[in-house]
Amino acid sequence: MAGMDEEEAPEHPWLPSRPTVGAVLVAHQGGRWLPKVLASLADMEYAPTAWRVIDVGSTDRGADLLRDSFGADRILYAGSGTGFGEAVRIGVEALPPTDWIWLLHDDAAVQSGTLAGLLDEATTADDIAVVGPKVREWPSLKRLLEVGLTVTSTGVRETGLETGEPDAGQHDWSRDVLAVNSAGMLVRRSVWDELGGFDPELPLFFDDIDFGWRVARAGYRTRTAPKGIIFHAEASKRRVRPHAVGDPKPWEARHAAMHTILTNTTGLRALWQSVRLFVGAMMRVLGFLVAKDPESAGDELQAVRAVYG
Structure with missing residues (x-):
């Protein structure tokens, strides 16, 4: 995929101990994006130790693409209307024990060094529980979407970026943030289990911000890792994903924002x-x-x- 290649990362300090990573890919009507997503996942410098794929009621060609790439034994199925957090829970429960969990969307492609870049940051301190990549827009590939997240007191997601801001390396330093996008989120497995994963009251929207808030209250840190890059189509947010029975209604995004503010x-x-x-x-x-x-x-x-x- 043009624009996705970067210089090869230097030797990684964690290589001698090689942390284990369980990847959970959640897919729902993602046939439009999966060919490039799956191609990117097949060409990683450092790959996850184990995979689980959750197909949520797909009726497009996505289900066939997933079976061809992963095999039937690594795919689980959930009914249409199953929230992202619940789908992740199903996947995590089916994984073998690992040090980290890597959450992936069906509309987000990675670079070959994305996971390695996340681990470079994640393994620098024991109190780091969550690490997120630099998120660029797909299909432009160069415009920034997120390098960490926060939320305003009125419940508006805040990235600190200008709309359409190009990536010229101006945000290429790791820092503590409130939250990172669930697309590409790397989570320490012990902390995920301690906090019980995503809030079931937030099936799609604001689950990442709520989780980051709870991570901070529990005494852990969330960090950005700009060396890890993903390209996100934001299919649900932009309402370009094929509709299916049980999909969230437009009002649920605002409900999620208010719920997140009040519960935290x-x-x-x-x-x-x-x-x-x-x-x-x-x-x-x-x-x-x-x-x-x-x-x-x-x-x-x-x-x-x-x-x-």
């Missing part, structure tokens, strides 16, 4: 945040109605009902 805020601040989010949601509804967008107004109200009962 405590004490008097939680009460203030609850009031602030409710008032802010009502203002958003009013704004949508003024803009003659009743559908978005209805989605916001549905999210409020789901959060506040």
Whole structure:
């Protein structure tokens, strides 16, 4: 895939002990992207120790592509509507014990050195529990999407990047962040088990930010590893994935944002945040109605009902 080749990484300090990595690839109607994704996974400098693939109700050619690449014995199936976190749980439970878990999406291709770059950072300290790659846009391959994540007090995902910002190496240093995208996320297995994985109340949206928040509360760190690069099509976010029964509704993204903020805020601040989010949601509804967008107004109200009962 043009634009995906980089200079070969230097010798890795962890090679003598070779940490074990269990990879979990979740696929759902991903036939459009899987040919290039699977080709990239087959050409890695350092490959995972074990693989499990979870196909979530695919009705396109994706299921056949996965069987051809991995074989039937490494593929598990989940019904349409199964959330990403639940699919990952199924995959992790089927893995043999490993030091790390690597989470992969069916619309995110990797470079040959992506996993090695993640391990370079992950193995530098025992309190590092999560490491995420530099995420570039697919198909442009050069525009940055994320190098770590945080969230505003109103529940907006924040990358700290300009829209369409090209990757010129300006973010090529590792740093502590609140969270990293679940696409390409490397997680220490012991911490994943300790925290119980992703929140089942967040089947698709904000599961990564919520997990990063809980990782921090548990006393661990989340780091970026810009030497590891993935190319993400963001098919669900951009609504270009073929629709299937049970897929999340548009309002669920806003529900996930509010749920994440409220469940990770405590004490008097939680009460203030609850009031602030409710008032802010009502203002958003009013704004949508003024803009003659009743559908978005209805989605916001549905999210409020789901959060506040």
